[in-house]
Amino acid sequence: MIKRALLLVAVVPLLACGGSGTSPCAVLTACGAGAPTPVTVFAAASLQPPFDKIAKQLQLRENITTTFSYEGTQTLLAQLKQGAPADVFASADAAHMTAAQGAGLIAGTPKVFAHNRLEIAVEKGNPKGIHSLSDLSRAGLVVVLADPSVPAGKYAQQALAAAKVTVHPASLEPQVTGVLSKVALGEADAGIVYVSDVVSSGKVDGVPIPDDQNVVADYLIATLKNASNATAADDFINFVLSADGQAILKTAGFEGV
């Protein structure tokens, strides 16, 4: 008898999530007429501030409830390849979107929806007087960069090469947020991050990098092939590309398209 009860306990939860097409209505109680349409967005971590605002607008206007997974683009792509359920993919560079297309994950054509540039993040008030990339090679300065294998780090290397500057970083962070937090905590004197990071952080100052040394990152967005709600996914993407969506992105430090 006890054995049978144990078996039941073990099997019931498996059954509950066994059906692949189970809608959230099966678990949520507040389902009925006028229920919000759910959409799941896998977005590059740097997009969190503007996308959270976009989701709020979309909830008000179209009754669409957005669930986000914010991670490094590489992590998101790996999760999607392993079958993570999502409707929209927003990538921080073209390479990963191309890879997603190659893996047969994308429906339709991805669209560029924003650009981002690099900036030098320094402590508030810029106490070390850093005004250009060449200042980063100064002795005694603690400089932190993103690892060259992640997009932000790759772009930083390109910018430093264009400026013909050699720096000796104290750390190569696996995420651009690591660079930002170390400057914000005062443990690093400077780091190279995206303009949008400086805007969203609010705890560091940004020193602009001139255009001839700077790198422009493209952000792409697309509906996923196995989207459970392709219409809502398209609604989300259309709003991101609309004038209102673009305005939100610009406020967050991105450049529109």
Next chain:
Amino acid sequence: MSRARVPLTLGVLAGAGLLLFLLPLLGLVVRAPWGQLGAALVAPATSTALTLSLVCSLLATAASLVMGIPLALVLSRTTGVTRRLLRALTTLPMVLPPVVGGVALLLAFGRRGLVGEALNQAFGLQIPFTTAAAVMAETFVAMPFLVITVEGGLRSLDPRFEEAARALGGTSWMVFLRVTVPLLRPAIFSGAVLCWARALGEFGATIAFAGNFPGRTQTVPLAVYLALETSGPEGAIVLSLILLVVSVAILVGLRDRWLGTP
């Protein structure tokens, strides 16, 4: 033959538990690009990370032994509120998300930290982004495992041995070294193993406090994380398997030497 039989239900549950460990391990072994293993082993990047991992984790274990055994002794000799307070403090790093632990270490020992600022001004000392920081981060997260295990050993110790030693005129220091520590050998060993294993796998506190730089602070878990993010799972699996094999080899070797019997 007279060994007690395990009830069937418990056997089934134990099997489920084992499967939870076994299947992911099997996944690693099956998906491992065995052809790349040889090349990865001799790659300078691998040996750099592996050496650093071993050095840092062993130093962290040594530091944990030096501070952790006395801490366990103090814990076992206190009672009531003091004990509960000390215990909560000691186990805090076990429940704290390691990344938060790393940020906390920055706030204490960083250039702007509570203690770090004074150290920086007085001696020009900067701990973050150094190998010392990686060792500190590992000690922070791993030492509780040693303290808890040794404290358990101390509590189950028969106090009569220490009392007899004292009655025979042993000083408290002598009793500790010649009676308590030898009696605690199994607890100290298993505590040190747990501590070392935890230090070896440490990621979050290290990345937050020590950053990531090859040869300085990039231990194997950091290298694995980067490989996973960039070159895909293959590189990460190879590195993880190497770490796994090395640590099992060291454990088996040490165990026989320390405890005599396998």
